[in-house]
């Protein structure tokens with residue numbers, strides 16, 4: 021049978037539209053933003069083409085670096101929490117009995133079926149002062165209070181003070197963890213799923229217990245998936261815009277919000293472009309690290 | 323504990339998967355220390371499941387497995403005095419050959435100085451000296467197999483379990499490895515239990531063979547007895563080639579059986595044990611002789627037509643058809659260069675074999 025790749029016409033029909041799409045709607049805008057990042061802002065907020073590194077210099081000023089730094093550690097903490105929650109979850113799904121596996125996987129990807137905006141608003145309903153979480157805590161508080169009254173210890177609990185859970189940076193991290201979790205679970209699940217079960221059985225057979233098997237065999241072999249998941253979550257959180265806007269407080273501005281502000285109210289496209297590219301460079305560095313690590317473990321077949 | 327106690331006792335073990343699939347059906351086996359034991363049977367007959375229950379990866383639904391006097395019920399795989407060579411080798415891809423072999427020692431707290439001594443020894447044993455620092459992906463399938471062997475043997479288990487260890491190797495390498503496995507087993511003195519679907523492999527390596535079918539053990543015997551005295555049509559057919567002829571028991575004369583073979587007539591066959599009604603008479607092809615003239619007595623004999631001759635170098639297979647239309651195959655040694663060509667297709671020959679070589683199979 022003729023290979024479709026050998027037929028130039030068929031290949032062109034298949035490849036050209038996608039390539040054109042990427043070129044026009046992805047590469048071209050990126051190039052424009054890149055060119056803008058060397059431009060100058062006019063007095064009315066126009067963008068003049070020029071070649072100046074002023075925008076990058078401004079981006080590296082302390083106040084902006086502060087926001088960048090805050091974005092980086094927010095992303096880092098989000099990634100860490102995602103890993104702590106997501107790795108056991110991925111293990112659970114991958115090693116679940118076959119008949120539950122698809123259901124569990126469905127639950128992991130279920131959030132993708134709803135709009136991010138709506139899901140984030142749902143978190144407002146959960147976290148706000150008169151939200152579900154505080155209601156729940158108040159209920160528990162009331163029950164404990166009643167319990168202590170029973171044992172003749174009234175008032176040890178004091179009156180219930182609703183926790184300020186919303187409009188601060190913790191809320192942002194909660195929201196980010198929620199949004200990013202499937203992006204960590206899925207790649208790890210995919211590598212674990214492909215892992216030859218007999219490798220883990222061999223480890224048990226050779227005298228290692230479940231924990232050692234996990235540490236010496238399962239995790240090292242799932243490492244490419246773990247790394248992919250960590251990077252996805254980190255990159256996703258680093259550039260977030262919506263979550264800080266809806267859940268964050270006055271101090272929750274992240275780099276994505278700063279960029280939005282420059283392109284929006286501040287009308288400083290060149291500076292916004294420079295900030296965008298700063299973010300992109302960071303992402304490239306992370307991807308480069310991943311490539312280096314991947315090359316180091318090359319030849320290891322999973 | 324006495325030395326003649328079996329190292330492994332499998333007592334009425336049954337394994338049912340998902341409440342429906344009976345993979346192993348009431349199997350009882352005793353395996354002696356130092357034995358090279360083979361579980362032989364067609365694919366899907368429950369060999370791997372039985373092996374995995376000994377290793378501890380599956381629990382018997384009912385029955386008991388005792389290893390070296392200790393009931394294995396509730397004992398995790400990592401605490402059993404057995405080790406396994408996996409069908410897929412299961413060599414850790416992220417560790418060097420040396421680290422693979424050292425793994426089982428390291429995780430059980432063997433001193434580093436000991437490990438340094440034992441690993442090269444184990445690799446020497448499987449002829450992989452000098453491969454310490456290779457990664458598994460730099461090894462051939464046969465070499466990975468050896469790593470897997472060394473990794474298990476270095477643990478000095480009471481019993482080594484091998485699940486179709488040679489099935490992925492090419493024919494030449496497989497035969498060489500069979501001989502090596504036998505030598506290895508004799509030199510280390512560890513009980514080996516090998517799972518295989520290849521009858522020639524089982525015959526050539528094992529001291530004793532259990533033939534399995536549909537989760538049940540059909541016969542346990544040494545290779546010679548299994549080949550010469552199979553106890554059922556299944557075993558006779560599964561081990562080597564065999565001709566089967568339908569017959570009817572016509573009577574008993576002391577230790578002999580008079581049977582009426584379709585298209586041949588009555589013959590007297592020495593037979594121990596009871597038989598009546600319809601039976602199957604079986605004869606190995608190499609025991610069948612072909613003659614131009616009628617052979618003497620004490621033989622089962624009849625005239626047949628030569629249907630085909632297939633030449634295999636040292637032997638030829640002659641396909642025959644008797645008066646009743648039953649098919650038969652004789653395997654003859656090509657002693658003379660014209661042995662095969664002297665048997666003309668379409669000609670009539672006398673087919674015969676020693677009456678004592680006839681097997682009477684009742685099931």
Ligand SMILES: Nc1ncnc2c1ncn2[C@@H]1O[C@H](COP(=O)(O)OP(=O)(O)O)[C@@H](O)[C@H]1O
Nearest residue numbers: 339343344345364365366367368369370371372
């Ligand atoms: N984990 C399992 N779940 C359900 N059925 C299984 C499982 N493992 C094996 N079986 C079934 O048990 C039977 C015996 O399998 P197995 O022991 O692998 O056979 P063999 O090794 O002789 O080829 C087969 O019918 C197989 O489908």
Ligand SMILES: [Mg+2]
Nearest residue numbers: 369370371486
């Ligand atoms: Mg098998």
